[in-house]
Amino acid sequence: MAEKWIYWLKEVGQEDNNVVGKKCANLGELIKAGFHVPPGFALGVEAYSRFMKETEATDILLKFLETFHADPNNVADTLKFEEASNAMRAMVESVRMPPDMEKTIKEYYAEMCRIAGCENIYVAARSAGPVSHPGQYETYLNVSGADDVVFNVIRVWSSTFNTRSIIARARLGLPLHYDPIGVAVLTMVDAKAAGVMFTVNPVNGDESKVAIEGSFGYGEAVVSGNVTPDRYLVDKITMEIDEKIISDKGSEFIYNPETKEMEYVELAPDQRKRQCLEDKEVLELTRLAKKVEAHFRCPQDIEWSISRSLPFPESIFLVQARPESVWGKKKKESVLGKKSGMELLFERATTPIKVKI
Amino acid sequence: MAEAKKFPYASEVVLPPELAGWEEMYPPQRLFSKDRQAWENKHFWFQDKIHAPEPMYPLDDIFQEAWQIALSQFTTRVFCIPPAQGVAQRMLGCYMYITPVEPPPPEVIGEKAERFGKRVFYVFENYEKLWNKWLEKFQALGREMESLKIPKEFDKYVPDSEVFPAPRGYTQAYELIEAFNTIISQIFKAWQYHFEYLNLAYLAYLMFVDTARKLFPGIKESTIGKMVAGAEVSMFRPEEELCRLSRLAIGQRPVAEILKKDIPADKKIEELKAIDAGRIWLEEIERIKNPWFFVSCGSGWYHYEGSWTNKMDVPFSYMQSYVQRLEKGETIERSLTAISEERNRLVSEYKALIKTDDDRKSFEDAYKVVRTIYRYAEDHLFWVEHWLHTIWFEKIREFGDLLVKYNVLKKTDDIFLFNRFEVPMLLEDLATAWALGEGAPTRGVFWMEKAAKREKILDAARKWMAVPGLGVPPEEVSEPFTVMLWGITTDKVAEWLKGSEVESKDVTEIKGFASSAGVAEGPARVLKLLEDVVQLKQGEIMVAPCTNPSWAPVFTKIKAAVTDIGGLTSHAAIVSREYGLPSVTGTGIATSVIKTGDIIKVDGSTGTVVIVKRA
Incomplete structure (x- = not known):
């Protein structure tokens, strides 16, 4: 019997890391734990394998690579990798998906639309490697319509051949033509604000705090570092907002329905320094962060998004949770x-207190 | 290299000409002096806005004198806190400046360390027992002061009872002189007791702050305050009594009706006396009045603040609003259970975040130490500054009354215009005139002129903006009080250095201690004196010089609190945390910058007060 390659997110959990990739596994785990996550489905690494094997993609790539020679440690060769990447991606993206896979994906998408009660809902196609390589593969936002969903799944797969990925594999001596990843197809949250949060103060490792960074629009603006986000520091125990740094956020990352592209749009002058979150949202995020940390039993790095159309607190979605990488380790x-x-008293009594003037 | 930033030395400060003659009000050892200049200039002096925010009346200065000795000796000679020395005081332009004395030589630090260990551990191990002993002896001292006999008038001839069967051998002249000597000894002794455990309580607090900060670098001092504060301390008892009396009144309709009337307290008392239920209710006040109404309407440091016992309008206005609130079905009491549950929750949840067993153990032990002794910081305040000071002021006024009766002074309270070394001169003058027989004059005119002149100087001092600091600020401070009580921190000194050149009307934001978290916006009510509390409306933000237990009921009416004076363990800070009100304390200038009716925004998490809209 053929191996299962597509799952509803709620069907997977942490233990499925190698089956569907980390992101999908964690999202599934979050759903199981009762968190509010955008509905969606996951394509396992098996889907990638089937696609690459059952089509001619692997053969075409291998043939192309026979004549490709470049040194990943030589900066001058970067251009060669870039050309190769463009060629490889074009090859993969021109391949037609096996019909049964295409049909199944379209059925899953149709079911998502049915549950959401609207046609052609917007989804994001996100990469989900079994080992996390933040920012290495690509994500496609605001995808709508069954054909586009199928095409963008292929685009995510093909992003394993983007320049930085093939250079990374070349450096490690891994095969260039193959790097199975999962794909998460998630309902888009029409974000009025989004960002990340840590269940530890990243500045000093204080685990009694939750640090939240957010900006207007979609979360990519914060994750990519393209805007200076607002910063909130909340005490987990007193649930008081200890610090609020409201930044000049410059622009917001939003969907342009005309061009069908995501773009940075400059914020009106009176909006730039406005707090992107209400206090109640900051506190609700903190409560969620604490729960996620308690569930995974280690400090977490969480991506969140707040819908502009849903009422609080259903408006808050978690779109990613992973172990915090600096202090957690x-x-x-x-x-x-x-x-x-x-002894502590004696120590205090014998140590003068510095006052810097 | 940049020259070290500094404030003027005392000798460089130019005083307004209206202050001429201010020095004679204070004993010479309390003034900056040429002969001690080298030592004085080595130290950084700052104006003590906690204990002496206002120009100092010469006789009120006695508490300061007494604490200079008491506070310092417990650090240097009794509990021997190794690198710390005492806190010295000087008067300048009627304001008091203080400095932590520079650390002692290394060999002294070593000697002290040995004793510190032995003595301090003993106190912590036996604190419960020691506290009971303390309270017993302190109450005995207060009762002695109360029972001190001061002649109400001089007998023309001593009564027969003092001659037969054997002459007593001394008269009212001697009694008067002795009574004053005795009361001076008593107040000094009370202030010795005041510091018996206070230095250790503050040290333990600082230790706990350190410990908590090492584990949780971002933990806020207001949270630590909540973790260590006691709920069942003497300081809260007066307010509890008001709640109880209000509930009693509710049970007796006619009493409640009288209490609700908008008439002065003495009129209410008169009406209450006219009915049975009222008399019974008044008896209940009489029963608890001493000690629980012996509460200063201010800090307890100045004679003019008054106490509940002589300003009954204050407790009666609280009870008026309590009765009204009870009738609406509201709860007026603080929930002690809720307070202690919240405290336990904070401690156990922070503890649960600690990662290693060693750290958890150390944290637990540190907490135990601070909890053992910290309530002293809250308990002693009621007994010394409120209860005993109330007795003291009343007794001193008896001397004042006598001096007025015989035309040595014009007004009773003029006695406070003479320092403790001078009052005996006035008393001797009076006793001499009596002894000399008929027609012998006192120097009443001279004393009265002096009093009038001093009143003018103090008025001028009130208008003078005293410099906040003198000399070169130090790089480190070891003296626990300086850090804890006066909150001498980098930011504070930096702010002082900026100076007060800005006009108060141009100020839009002021900084203080983030004493109780939360944000509130609303109209300000500036309460310079507690009597002004009658104007306070529900939902206003209180702006006051500082508060104390007698202000507690105010906190049930306000949205937030801002004070000029006081750190994170000041009364306003503690009570705000308990009532969950945002509060910013120790701003230094709030009451002069903010006007009643201004819309202000208080952020108790960051310690800022923004003036949103001027009235």
Whole structure:
């Protein structure tokens, strides 16, 4: 029997990391744990394999690569990789998907539309590697219509042949023609604001805080670093907003229905320095962050999005959760040492307090 | 290299000419002096806005004198906090400046460390027992002061009872002189007791702040404040009594009706006396009045603030609003359970975030230490600054009354215009005139002129903007009080250095301590004196010089609190946290910059107050 290659997100969990890729597995896990995640489905790495094998894609790529020679450690060869990438991507994207796969994907999409109660809903096609390579593969936003969904799934697959990916594989001595990843097809959240949050203060490792960064529009603006986000620091225990840094956010990343493209649009002068989140949203995000951290039992790096059309708090979606990479990995060493209260008192009594003038 | 930033030295400060003659009000050892200039210039002095925000009346200065000795000695000679020395005081232009004395030589630090260990550990191990002993001896001292006999008038001839069966051998002249000597000794002793455990309480607090900050670098001091604060401390008892009395009144309709009337307290008392239920209710006040109505209407540091016992309008206006609120079905009491549950939740949830067993153990132990002793910081305040000071002011006024009766002074309170070394001169003058027989004059005219002149100087001092600091700020401070109580921090000194050249009407934002988190916006009500509290409306933001237990009921009416004076453990900070009100304390200038009716926004999380719209 053929291996299963497509799943509803709610069918997968953390244990399916290697089957559907990290992002899909984590989103599935979040749904199982009861968090609000945009509905969608996942294409497993098996789908990538089937596509590449059952079409002629692999053969075409291998043939092309026979004549390709470049040194990934030589900067001058970067251009060669770029040309190769363009060629390889064009090859993959011109291949037709096996009809049964195309049919199934379209059925899943139709079911998403049915549940959402609207035709041709907007979705995002996001890459989901079994090992996380943030920012290495591509994501396509605001995809609508069954044919476009199928095409953009192929585009995500083909992004495994983008320049930075093939250089990375060449450096590691991995095959250039093959790098199976999963794809998440998620309902788009019509984001009025979005961003990331950490369940630890990234500045000093203080685990009693949740640090939230957000900006207007879609989250890519924050993740990519293209805008300076607002920053909120919230105490997990007192649930007080300790710090609020409202930045000049410049522009927002939004969908242009005319060009059907995502674009940065400059914010009106009175909007640029406006707080992108209401306090109640900041606190609700903090509550969610605490729950996610408790569920995964380690500090988390979470992407969130707030819908402009749904009422609070259903408006808040989690679109990604992964272990926080800096402080989460640090070995936990004692900061105080094993001391009695009297020893600590003695220490305080003998240490002067510095006052910088 | 940039020259170290500094404030003027004391000798460089130019005082307004109207202050001429201010020095004679204070004893010479309390003034900056040429002979000690080298030592004085080595230290950084700052104006003590906590204990002496207003120009100092010479007799009120006695508390300052007394704490200079008491606070310092417990650090240097009793508990021997190793690198710390005492806090020295000087008067300048009727304001008090203080400095943490520079650290002692290394060998002294070593000697002190040994003793510190032994003595301090003992206190923590036995605190419960020691506190009971403290309270017992302190109450005994207060009762002694209360029972001190001060002649109401001089007998023309001593009564027979003092001659037969054997002459007593001394008269009212001696009694008067002795009574004043005695009360001076008593107030000094009370202030010795005041610091018996306070230095250690503050040290323990600083230790806990350090410990918590190492584990949670971003933990806020207001959160730490909530973790260590006690709920069942003497300081809150007066307010609890008002709640209880209000509930009693509700049970007796006619009493409640009288309390609700918009008439002065003495009129209410008169009406209450006319009915049975009222008399019974008044008896209940009499029963608890001492000690629980012995609450200063200010900080307890100035004679003119008054206490509930002599300004009954204050407690009666609170009860008026309590009765009204009870009738609406509201709860007026603080929920002690809620407070202690919240405290336990904070502590256990932070503890749960600690990653290693060693750290958790150390944190637990640090918390235990601070909780053992911290309530002293809150308990002593009621007994010393409120209860005993109320007794003191009343007793001193008895001396004042006598001096007025015999034309040595014009008004009772003029006695506060003479320092503790001078008052004996006035008393001796009076006793001498009596002893000399008929027709012997006192120097009443001289004393009265002096009093009038001093009143003018103090008025001028009130208008003078005293410099906040003198000399070169230090790089480190070891003295626990300086950090904890006066909140001498980098930011504070930097702000002072900026100076106060800005006109108050141009100020749109002021900074203080983030004492109780939250944000509130609304109309300001500037309350310079507690009597003004009658004008306070529900939902206003209180702006006050500082608050104390007698202000507690105010907090049930307001949206947020802002004070000029006080750190994170000041009364306003503690009570705001308990009521969940945003509060910014220690702004230094709020009452002079903000006017009643201004719309202000208080951010108790960041310690800022923004003037949104001028009235």
